[in-house]
Amino acid sequence: MVQFDSQSWFASHEAQALETLALWVAMNTHTLNLPGINDFQAVLAAEFANLDMGTKLTTEIGRGNHLVVTSSGFDRRRKRNTLLVGHADTVFPDTGSEHPFRIEDGWAYGPGVADDKGCLLVILLAMRALRELGVLDRLRLAIYINSQEEDPDPIPAELLMMFKRRSSEVLVFEPGRVSRSGDNSLDDGIITERKGLLKFTIKVDGRRAHAGNDHAEGVNAIHQLSLLIPALQAITDHDRGLTVNVGEIAGGIGTNVVPGKASCSFEVRAPRAEYFDEVRARILQICVPSIPGAQVTVHPIAIIPPLEQTAKSLAVYERMAAARRLVGLNPAKMELQGGGSDGNFLAAAGLPVIDGLGPFGEHFHNPDLERLRLDSIAPKVGALVHYLLATLEG
Numbered sequence: 001m002v003q004f005d006s007q008s009w010f011a012s013h014e015a016q017a018l019e020t021l022a023l024w025v026a027m028n029t030h031t032l033n034l035p036g037i038n039d040f041q042a043v044l045a046a047e048f049a050n051l052d053m054g055t056k057l058t059t060e061i062g063r064g065n066h067l068v069v070t071s072s073g074f075d076r077r078r079k080r081n082t083l084l085v086g087h088a089d090t091v092f093p094d095t096g097s098e099h100p101f102r103i104e105d106g107w108a109y110g111p112g113v114a115d116d117k118g119c120l121l122v123i124l125l126a127m128r129a130l131r132e133l134g135v136l137d138r139l140r141l142a143i144y145i146n147s148q149e150e151d152p153d154p155i156p157a158e159l160l161m162m163f164k165r166r167s168s169e170v171l172v173f174e175p176g177r178v179s180r181s182g183d184n185s186l187d188d189g190i191i192t193e194r195k196g197l198l199k200f201t202i203k204v205d206g207r208r209a210h211a212g213n214d215h216a217e218g219v220n221a222i223h224q225l226s227l228l229i230p231a232l233q234a235i236t237d238h239d240r241g242l243t244v245n246v247g248e249i250a251g252g253i254g255t256n257v258v259p260g261k262a263s264c265s266f267e268v269r270a271p272r273a274e275y276f277d278e279v280r281a282r283i284l285q286i287c288v289p290s291i292p293g294a295q296v297t298v299h300p301i302a303i304i305p306p307l308e309q310t311a312k313s314l315a316v317y318e319r320m321a322a323a324r325r326l327v328g329l330n331p332a333k334m335e336l337q338g339g340g341s342d343g344n345f346l347a348a349a350g351l352p353v354i355d356g357l358g359p360f361g362e363h364f365h366n367p368d369l370e371r372l373r374l375d376s377i378a379p380k381v382g383a384l385v386h387y388l389l390a391t392l393e394g
Contacts, residue, residue, distance in 0.1 A: 002133055002389050006327050006382025009129055017125060017377070018103070024117045025101040025110035029064075031089040031151045037064030040088050044145060045069075047124055051131050053143075060156055064089065064147030068159065072137035075166065081140040082391060083167040083351075084384075085342050086120045086174075086358075087149035091365045099367045107371040114361025118372040119173035120145065122358055125377070126384040139388055142167065146342050152304055155345045163346060169316045170353040171384075172343040175361035176376065177334060188324055189334035191356035192317055194344055195241065196306030198268040198276055202228065202287060204251075205295040208260030218258025219293035222251045225262040228296070231286045232266060235279060241271040241336055242279070271306055271336055273348070304340045305348035312352035320354055320387055327382035357384070 010017070027043070028036045038057075045055040045067055054070040067088070075081055090112035092099075101110035108118070123143060130136040144163065146155065154160070163170075177189045204225045209218030235244045244266060251262030268279050287296045321331035334356060343353040360376040363369035 002135060004129065004133060004382065004385050006378045006385065010378035010381060017121060021108065021117060021121050022101040025113050029088050029090050030093045031148055034064045037088050037147050041065045041067045041145065051127050051136065058159065066147050066156065066159060067145040069143035071139045071141040073140050074142055075140045079166055080168045081142050081166050082388065083163055083170045084123055084143045085170060085172045086123060087116045087146040087342065089147055089150050091150045092367050106374050108374055109371045111367050111370065114175040114370055114372040115364040116174065118361060119175060119358030122377060122380045122384065123173055125381045129381065129385050130388060135392060138392060149342055152340065155342065160349055164349045164351060167351055170343065170346045170351050171357055172341055172353060172355040173358045174341050174356050175358045175364065176356055188329040188331045189356060190317055190320060190331055190354055191334045191337055192309040192313055192354055193271060194307035194337045194340050195269040195271050196273065196344060197304040197340055199302035201263060201265045201299045201301055203297050204262045206260050207293055209258040211256045211258050215258060219291060220258050221262035221294065222259045224289060224291045224294040225251065225264060227290055228286055229264065235282055242275055243269045269338055272308065273306055304344050307344045307347040307353055310352060313354060316352050316354050319390065323386040323390065324383045326386045327379040329379050329383065
């Protein structure tokens with residue numbers, strides 16, 4: 001049995017690792033900054049190539065490059081590879097110069113330091129450790145680094161089909177969650193469930209008219225829209241984890257004009273795919289005009305399927321929990337998460353997925369406060385190494 005002490009290994013690699021993280025955080029990889037994402041993916045590809053891993057950058061119109069990395073032992077014929085997943089993009093449009101990387105009181109700060117560059121660092125360090133242990137080339141392993149997780153589109157069909165056909169399990173490296181117990185312990189939540197998401201826009205056409213001279217001739221689109229919103233919000237059922245949020249509304253040009261157009265955008269989140277069919281039907285029942293002369297149209301604009309817990313994903317969770325106990329973590333299943341990740345699309349393809357496997361972070365998407373807990377890097381590297389070593393023994 002191969003032995004690995006993550007704390008001592010990381011201690012001898014920490015300075016280089018933090019230097020790497022600082023360089024990555026300084027690179028702007030906002031989802032729409034395609035040159036920045038492509039530069040970062042090229043840097044990552046070079047790091048993995050230096051470990052004698054196969055790398056392939058896949059281009060897609062309107063998106064940054066995707067990176068797929070494979071070990072020498074990757075099985076191209078059978079469905080028995082472990083897939084590790086992270087993402088290169090961040091939500092921050094600035095260059096990072098106003099929020100430079102810094103270390104303070106055991107935390108690293110900077111745009112994307114936790115979500116998701118600290119997670120990518122854990123993957124890279126684990127690959128380095130496995131190579132030093134002499135087993136990396138024996139692993140059946142692929143790594144997928146997405147370029148557009150923060151503004152999610154489905155994973156490209158060609159890649160998704162390859163992952164579906166060749167992967168037996170998926171480990172998603174989104175930031176881990178710091179313990180909420182107040183004792184600052186390294187209690188370790190693993191995500192097995194995430195809600196899915198539907199987005200809609202409703203457009204109402206009425207009849208524009210002068211509010212003083214021709215009020216009776218007008219059909220008030222805002223009035224019609226306002227009659228729909230309470231019924232949409234009432235779809236919410238917290239007991240089932242089903243929520244509706246009307247978050248944007250627009251209409252009218254002034255108080256002296258009966259508005260001829262109005263619109264709103266809203267989202268639906270639910271933990272089960274079957275809820276979506278029910279919700280779609282209710283939305284169509286609600287969005288029927290009740291004011292003569294008004295027209296209502298419903299436009300679906302996005303869908304993210306839920307990440308549902310299965311017997312197979314629970315088995316992956318148990319194996320990861322065992323690996324985490326070996327490095328002193330106290331693993332536990334997280335409660336159902338409201339936000340999605342790449343894991344949602346992979347779970348919908350029928351793959352067993354666990355998520356939230358990166359180092360502990362806080363205040364994601366806040367350029368002033370986002371931070372990564374440094375003493376969680378070593379155990380997260382160690383847990384991944386032990387997990388993958390166990391796949392060899394199995």
